[in-house]
């Protein structure tokens with residue numbers, strides 16, 4: 001799957017991910033009203049609204065982008081109907097030949113991680129049969145429990161040719177509270193980065209490992225150091241747009257081959273119609289605003305990479 005991701009990034013010239021984080025208050029009124037008319041103001045109605053919203057955004061952007069990242073929390077909050085909308089979104093994006101990064105941020109003791117891995121990127125055995133539950137291409141993993149919490153995910157990746165993005169330095173304001181703590185004089189995120197590089201060595205695709213890392217756009221200096229520590233890891237870079245990250249912050253997340261990083265924007269794309277910049281496109285044409293925001297994001301990142309050459 002890392003080869004497919006790399007190839008699609010090369011083809012689209014767009015090292016970006018559209019984050020499908022559909023909060024109800026981002027969903028235009030006309031979609032909510034139609035969903036509530038069909039299913040009532042219920043969890044089913046909310047799930048129908050997020051599915052219709054996602055579908056229009058995917059239809060408007062899939063030809064420009066290599067990948068999407070549905071964030072499972074935004075679906076889980078609507079219970080079982082929400083999870084069904086998550087699965088429907090995953091399947092639809094795969095039909096559109098997009099690489100799907102399930103943002104699930106899991107990680108537990110070994111046996112529990114094995115179940116998470118089976119459910120999201122692997123297969124589960126039921127009697128004589130095997131089933132893929134959610135079937136994403138990549139998932140995000142929290143490494144806080146150590147190797148035995150991560151290895152079950154790696155084992156499934158090896159078997160299924162799928163991939164991981166492991167949290168190394170997250171984009172949020174409090175990420176330094178634990179991640180920047182010095183251990184033998186070195187910040188914890190560097191040690192986790194070294195571990196990601198080590199895990200990734202035995203999981204190489206053609207040029208990059210299928211064990212990647214998450215490093216926030218909001219910490220560009222740390223991104224520069226981590227890029228050197230994990231030269232073969234793809235870095236998923238959230239924090240662009242709504243959290244303040246800009247193209248100019250991103251150059252050091254990339255390798256000299258122009259690859260090695262994929263930048264996520266969720267609210268900045270899916271709720272673009274709410275921004276002043278795209279307001280004239282109008283709420284009814286929200287998906288056109290998302291397409292324009294994707295084009296602008298690609299131009300911003302490409303401009304930065306060209307200027308750095």
Ligand SMILES: O=C(O)c1cc(=O)[nH]c(=O)n1[C@@H]1O[C@H](COP(=O)(O)O)[C@@H](O)[C@H]1O
Nearest residue numbers: 071140170171214216238242243265266267
């Ligand atoms: O793993 C992630 O994707 C992630 C890691 C991180 O450090 N920061 C971060 O914002 N994210 C996710 O990236 C998305 C960011 O959303 P926006 O801020 O709306 O672009 C959300 O789905 C977050 O859960």
